[in-house]
Amino acid sequence: MADDDVxxxxxxxxxxxxxxxxxxxxxxxxxxAVARMPVEGNTQPLGLVHGGAYCVLGESLGSMHANYLAQRVDENRFAVGVDINATHTGSATSGWVTGTCRVLSAGRTITVHEIVVTDDAGRRCSTIRITNLIRERK
Known part of the structure; x- marks a missing residue:
């Protein structure tokens, strides 16, 4: 990470x-943006990562990145999530899952990010899309 980003x-x-x-x-x-989350402590009763945990990882990355982009334009701007969807296609049972967030669209009022979550073997577990609305503090 660059010093100013950090x-x-x-x-x-x-x-x-x-x-x-x-x-x-x-x-x-x-x-x-890339982040990881431990499987342990974030599972449902069968020992698989809870689908909601994938969503928390995705929303955390997408919203944080949208806020970063908004504030690079103007310190008074901020982003709030208005839509999120996820498709879970795999299940991690141990180790870590890693989310990689990329910008699909970054306009003046709306950002859209895709977050791909993989397990330690690189298998895709979830694909998440989040839309954030850019607002201005009054």
Whole structure:
């Protein structure tokens, strides 16, 4: 991560839920963001990563990245999620899952990000799309 990207991310924080779930940021820049989350502690009764946990990882990455892009334009701008959808195509049972977030569209008022979540073997577990609305503080 570039120093200014790291400084922005650290000053912003990732939020209590992401902290509680053990999400760790690995890469963060203008083009993408990558984070990982432990499987342990984020499973449903069968021992698979809970679908909601995949969504938390995806929304954390997509919303944080949308806010980063909005504030690079104007410090008074911020992003709020308005839509998220996820398709779970695999299940991790141990180790870590890694989310890679990329910008699909970054306009003046709307951003759309895709987050691909993979297991330690690189198998796709979930594909998440999040739309954020860019607002201005009054």
């Amino acid at each position: 400084s922005w991310y650290i000053s912003r924080g990732q939020g209590a839920l992401a902290d509680r779930m053990g999400i760790e940021i690995l890469e963060f820049d203008e083009e993408h």
